Amino acid sequence: GIQVEQSPPDLILQEGANSTLRCNFSDSVNNLQWFHQNPWGQLINLFYIPSGTKQNGRLSATTVATERYSLLYISSSQTTDSGVYFCAVPFSSGSARQLTFGSGTQLTVLP
Amino acid sequence: KAGVTQTPRYLIKTRGQQVTLSCSPISGHRSVSWYQQTPGQGLQFLFEYFSETQRNKGNFPGRFSGRQFSNSRSEMNVSTLELGDSALYLCASSWGLANEQFFGPGTRLTVL
Numbered sequence: 422g423i424q425v426e427q428s429p430p431d432l433i434l435q436e437g438a439n440s441t442l443r444c445n446f447s448d449s450v451n452n453l454q455w456f457h458q459n460p461w462g463q464l465i466n467l468f469y470i471p472s473g474t475k476q477n478g479r480l481s482a483t484t485v486a487t488e489r490y491s492l493l494y495i496s497s498s499q500t501t502d503s504g505v506y507f508c509a510v511p512f513s514s515g516s517a518r519q520l521t522f523g524s525g526t527q528l529t530v531l532p
Numbered sequence: 533k534a535g536v537t538q539t540p541r542y543l544i545k546t547r548g549q550q551v552t553l554s555c556s557p558i559s560g561h562r563s564v565s566w567y568q569q570t571p572g573q574g575l576q577f578l579f580e581y582f583s584e585t586q587r588n589k590g591n592f593p594g595r596f597s598g599r600q601f602s603n604s605r606s607e608m609n610v611s612t613l614e615l616g617d618s619a620l621y622l623c624a625s626s627w628g629l630a631n632e633q634f635f636g637p638g639t640r641l642t643v644l
Binding site: 456461465511521525 | 569574577620622632635637640
């Protein structure tokens with residue numbers, strides 16, 4: 422199956438700093454999702470981004486499908502940004518699909 | 533539009549028991565997938581249902597099963613619970629088989 426690697430595994434920032442999270446995948450994909458897992462465990466959708474760049478407030482994401490990576494940018498970080506960030510790509514098998522997740526980046530934003 | 537809902541949110545069982553978890557997808561979504569999250573193994577795919585048919589299954593023993601009803605609601609069942617089944621079980625729904633997935637809040641299962 423497809424391999425998904427995220428870096429860095431842990432990131433500690435001061436409030437107001439910017440950060441870049443990376444997601445590498447081992448095979449071509451037709452879409453990619455970024456999630457933020459909140460303290461209660463729910464995965465919150467951030468971006469659905471098979472290619473190109475999208476922005477949503479202080480967050481933006483870029484996927485370069487031909488080079489098999491995606492980047493998540495967080496600007497002017499806030500303590501509420503803390504949590505685990507996952508990227509996930511689909512592994513298609515015939516008519517079925519499953520998401521393969523990276524191991525996540527644990528982000529801690531200090532006040 | 534209401535999001536994905538899962539019940540119960542928390543569950544405590546003992547080894548050997550069986551458990552049923554429920555997931556109601558976003559209205560209009562026909563695909564439901566289940567994932568298990570543990571500290572050691574991360575997020576792992578369990579199975580996916582579309583139009584009441586299991587389309588794919590992850591690498592889990594036969595003790596893990598599921599089904600989908602005509603209204604797209606899904607249930608998963610774990611029989612003969614083991615300590616290692618303690619995990620957060622997440623359900624996701626999407627409109628079709630190749631669309632953005634949206635997750636529910638999860639069911640946290642503890643097996644004693």
